[in-house]
Amino acid sequence: MIRYANSSDAVAIASIYNHYVTATTITFEEQMVDVQEMARRILTVGEQLPWFVFEHEGQLLGYAYATPWRIRSAYRFSVESTLYVARECVGRGIGRQLYRALIDELRRRQLQVVIGGIALPNDASVALHTRLGFENVALFKRVGRKFDRWIDVGYWELQLGNCTTLESPPQASTSS
Numbered sequence: 612m613i614r615y616a617n618s619s620d621a622v623a624i625a626s627i628y629n630h631y632v633t634a635t636t637i638t639f640e641e642q643m644v645d646v647q648e649m650a651r652r653i654l655t656v657g658e659q660l661p662w663f664v665f666e667h668e669g670q671l672l673g674y675a676y677a678t679p680w681r682i683r684s685a686y687r688f689s690v691e692s693t694l695y696v697a698r699e700c701v702g703r704g705i706g707r708q709l710y711r712a713l714i715d716e717l718r719r720r721q722l723q724v725v726i727g728g729i730a731l732p733n734d735a736s737v738a739l740h741t742r743l744g745f746e747n748v749a750l751f752k753r754v755g756r757k758f759d760r761w762i763d764v765g766y767w768e769l770q771l772g773n774c775t776t777l778e779s780p781p782q783a784s785t786s787s
Contacts, residue, residue: 613712616662616674621650623671624664627697636730636762639755660690661716665705672700675709677717680726688723694739706739714743718771725771730755731763740767 616624629643644652656662662676673696680689692713696706717725727745729736737747745767753761 612666613663613709614666616653616657616664616676618650618653620664620671620674621646621653624653624674624695625649627671627673627695630698631695636755636757636760637733637736639730639757639762641757661713661720663709663712663716665696665709672697673705673709675706675713677713677722677725680724688721689726690717690722690724691726691728694727694736701735707742710739710743714769714771723771725769727767727769729765729767731765737765737767740769743769745769 625644625646625648628638628649631637632640632643653662656676656678659679660677663674664671665673673694675692675694677690677692680686680691692710694706694710694713696703696709714725725745727736727740729740731737731750741747746769747765748768749766751764751766754764755762
């Protein structure tokens, strides 16, 4: 089941995310995120843009959300996407389902572009983005440093093709 996240999901989301913080270069965050901070992030994002979780038999197995791409008003139709799946569930299609739900909701909200940043190498994430229609648009070399090594970041974009005459994107619903 895919549903909107809420602050009570913070324990499970922090657990999923903190594996990637401590064991991978997929995120450039270097300190584990505590449950209170994760709950704050969920509420802050959820006030403006969608944050979805994938739940199966009462267990949260992954999450995806969008945040504003940049703060300047001209960027208001562009968002950056984030997706994490519990490490034991990678490769089961959960990420694809979450990403499709996120993209569908962003289209419904009449946004124009979704941008995904990928710390490289990450063949699985590149394949997922490509499968969903994202195009590689940029490569920044050696922009992050974690675990005593330099990391490149690639950017992929998906044009949603919704905005042609809107003044501003519709307000996000805060109901879950």
